[in-house]
Amino acid sequence: xxxxxxLGSHVSVSEGALVLLRCNYSSSxxxxxxxxxQYPNQGLQxxxxxxxxxxxxxxxxxxxxxxxxxxxSFHLTKPSAHMSDAAEYFCAVSEKAAGNKLTFGGGxxxxxxx
Amino acid sequence: DADVTQTPxxxxxKTGKRIMLECSQTxxxxxxxxxxxxxxxxxxxxxxxxxxxxxNKGEISDGYSVSRQAQAKFSLSLESAIPNQTALYFCAxxxxxxxxxxxxxxxxxx
Numbered sequence: 001x002x003x004x005x006x007l008g009s010h011v012s013v014s015e016g017a018l019v020l021l022r023c024n025y026s027s028s029x030x031x032x033x034x035x036x037x038q039y040p041n042q043g044l045q046x047x048x049x050x051x052x053x054x055x056x057x058x059x060x061x062x063x064x065x066x067x068x069x070x071x072x073s074f075h076l077t078k079p080s081a082h083m084s085d086a087a088e089y090f091c092a093v094s095e096k097a098a099g100n101k102l103t104f105g106g107g108x109x110x111x112x113x114x
Numbered sequence: 115d116a117d118v119t120q121t122p123x124x125x126x127x128k129t130g131k132r133i134m135l136e137c138s139q140t141x142x143x144x145x146x147x148x149x150x151x152x153x154x155x156x157x158x159x160x161x162x163x164x165x166x167x168x169x170n171k172g173e174i175s176d177g178y179s180v181s182r183q184a185q186a187k188f189s190l191s192l193e194s195a196i197p198n199q200t201a202l203y204f205c206a207x208x209x210x211x212x213x214x215x216x217x218x219x220x221x222x223x224x
Contacts, residue, residue, distance in 0.1 A: 043217040100210045104156035
């Protein structure tokens with residue numbers, strides 16, 4: 001069965017510093033992987049996704065993630081944090097054998113300090 | 115208009131009351147889903163439907179029921195609301211692995 005673990009429910013970074021959000025997944029077959037962002041009092045917005053092909057995926061707002069099959073990881077990074085990056089971030093996995101349903105991690109809330 | 119519309123946006127209800135959350139989509143997708151979001155738990159799947167005649171339980175379906183009235187409409191009911199059903203509820207549609215989410219319904223059961 002597919003599952004997702006996000007390490008760290010809260011992350012605090014300084015403006016201009018690297019943002020690193022960790023995500024590990026469990027899946028019996030190569031999955032599709034996603035990162036979503038939720039700004040305060042808003043719905044979910046897709047940041048980026050990995051389907052097949054290139055393992056380094058670039059998304060919106062300067063974020064990128066790298067799929068590492070050997071480590072079953074899909075960590076999200078941004079070289080330089082901006083105040084507007086303060087939000088909650090969710091990693092999710094979709095597996096064809098599970099009917100392509102999305103399974104989410106517990107989320108990581110990012111605080112950006114000036 | 116939004117691709118996925120949820121009503122109401124906010125609702126406060128009393129323990130024991132029946133409440134329905136509604137969702138409609140204009141994407142033309144067959145697949146629709148209901149998730150709930152709780153702090154620290156992410157989003158968990160309540161029910162999903164792959165077409166009008168197909169309804170399936172998700173991981174946390176107890177205390178909930180759904181109705182798929184049409185391809186575009188998928189409603190979630192709490193037959194007798196209880197306080198631990200206080201949460202943010204999201205409806206989504208997919209085609210089949212590209213998901214579009216609604217803005218959510220914040221439900222408080224007092």
